[in-house]
Amino acid sequence: MKRTVVVICDGLRADMIRPEWTPNLCRIEKDARVFQDHNSVFPSTTRTTAASIATGCLPKHHGLEGNCVALDDGSGLQAYSVGPPEFRDKLRAVTGRTLRRPTLSERLKDHGGGVVYSNVSAGAAYFHDPDGFGTIYHRLGSYGPGVTPITDDRHQVTSHDSAGDAALCERFCDEALGAQTHAYSLLWICDPDHTQHEVALGSPRHIQSIMDADACAGRVYGRVKELNAAGEDILLLVGSDHGHETVGGVVDLNALLVEAGLKENTTSTDVVVASNGLSANIYLSDAARDRLPRIIPFLRELDDVDQVFTGTNLARLGHRTDTALAIAVTTKGTNEANEFGIPGIRTAVQDPLHTDTRIGCGQHGGLGPNEQNPFLMACGGGFLPGSTDSKKSSAIDLAPTILRHLDQGWDDMDGSPLDQS
Numbered sequence: 001m002k003r004t005v006v007v008i009c010d011g012l013r014a015d016m017i018r019p020e021w022t023p024n025l026c027r028i029e030k031d032a033r034v035f036q037d038h039n040s041v042f043p044s045t046t047r048t049t050a051a052s053i054a055t056g057c058l059p060k061h062h063g064l065e066g067n068c069v070a071l072d073d074g075s076g077l078q079a080y081s082v083g084p085p086e087f088r089d090k091l092r093a094v095t096g097r098t099l100r101r102p103t104l105s106e107r108l109k110d111h112g113g114g115v116v117y118s119n120v121s122a123g124a125a126y127f128h129d130p131d132g133f134g135t136i137y138h139r140l141g142s143y144g145p146g147v148t149p150i151t152d153d154r155h156q157v158t159s160h161d162s163a164g165d166a167a168l169c170e171r172f173c174d175e176a177l178g179a180q181t182h183a184y185s186l187l188w189i190c191d192p193d194h195t196q197h198e199v200a201l202g203s204p205r206h207i208q209s210i211m212d213a214d215a216c217a218g219r220v221y222g223r224v225k226e227l228n229a230a231g232e233d234i235l236l237l238v239g240s241d242h243g244h245e246t247v248g249g250v251v252d253l254n255a256l257l258v259e260a261g262l263k264e265n266t267t268s269t270d271v272v273v274a275s276n277g278l279s280a281n282i283y284l285s286d287a288a289r290d291r292l293p294r295i296i297p298f299l300r301e302l303d304d305v306d307q308v309f310t311g312t313n314l315a316r317l318g319h320r321t322d323t324a325l326a327i328a329v330t331t332k333g334t335n336e337a338n339e340f341g342i343p344g345i346r347t348a349v350q351d352p353l354h355t356d357t358r359i360g361c362g363q364h365g366g367l368g369p370n371e372q373n374p375f376l377m378a379c380g381g382g383f384l385p386g387s388t389d390s391k392k393s394s395a396i397d398l399a400p401t402i403l404r405h406l407d408q409g410w411d412d413m414d415g416s417p418l419d420q421s
């Protein structure tokens with residue numbers, strides 16, 4: 001039977017795949033085709049990238065614009081975190097739908113089905129299959145087809161750390177790579193990302209979290225190798241969703257816009273800043289739309305702002321331009337190394353909805369070279385072992401690659417199947 005197995009080590013930078021830190025990934029590399037210029041989407045956040053991996057589409061088509069998005073539920077625009085379990089229902093209630101393109105689990109519902117084991121935020125887990133065509137296991141709530149809550153022994157609470165990742169990986173190997181065969185099985189572990197938000201990149205705790213993630217990838221690889229040797233035809237994709245850079249400082253765009261008279265007050269609904277860590281999306285109400293010609297030059301003059309995208313430039317980043325989302329900004333950074341020799345230091349955007357931005361620790365969300373430096377390797381499924389591909393690839397290319405292996409079409413996707421040799 002043809003199957004596809006995906007392992008995502010959240011936040012692991014391609015340049016941190018080193019023999020001394022990731023012996024298993026280095027072993028997989030020798031047996032895989034390695035995509036040397038693999039990229040995230042914009043913003044380079046876990047939840048947006050998860051939706052892009054699930055749909056093969058950019059945010060302009062799947063509709064999940066960031067880790068934080070602004071919605072108007074009738075009382076004006078307000079920023080919401082996509083992370084909590086209840087956000088999926090909020091989005092459906094406000095917009096009438098969840099994602100705007102079918103997910104892998106939907107496309108495969110009559111062709112072997114999909115199952116997701118995720119140890120990141122609930123939002124990042126649920127947006128693989130928000131309308132319940134397959135099964136999702138997550139510590140804050142597991143769901144079967146029809147978004148039916150799983151409340152029996154199959155729902156297990158894993159800790160949100162490396163130990164939880166290891167426990168989930170063990171289950172994945174026993175179940176998804178055991179008797180419960182789905183056409184598409186995904187394991188998404190929280191480290192090293194989870195640890196990177198808490199410690200300095202390159203510090204001993206960080207390196208340990210990389211080694212723990214590497215052990216999970218090695219375990220899945222070993223199991224897939226056994227199954228393929230026994231006659232299965234499994235395509236294994238191992239990768240990450242984005243990289244990280246060190247937070248060098250924090251800019252409060254909300255406060256600066258208020259100070260400049262371009263936003264009524266810090267909680268007003270006219271101009272809403274949705275922080276995505278090292279970038280932000282800015283939403284304008286209809287009434288505030290005429291402020292755009294004043295807001296753009298104001299943002300461009302700010303010391304901590306790097307690029308300002310609007311109109312066709314925002315479209316080029318992969319976003320719609322006919323909604324309240326009017327501007328995206330990235331922050332300034334350098335490729336200087338931190339105290340542990342890890343390059344990439346950048347300013348973060350103040351985020352009242354998340355607490356994972358700490359000066360001196362890791363963060364992501366923008367276009368920095370080390371944020372846009374996830375890794376990807378494809379093993380089995382006709383990919384030439386021990387080969388490299390220097391062409392640009394992206395998170396949106398995973399879904400069409402998976403569907404090609406399963407002899408399914410990949411219509412209406414922004415991505416393309418990866419070259420096998």
Ligand SMILES: [Zn+2]
Nearest residue numbers: 010011046241
């Ligand atoms: Zn992530």
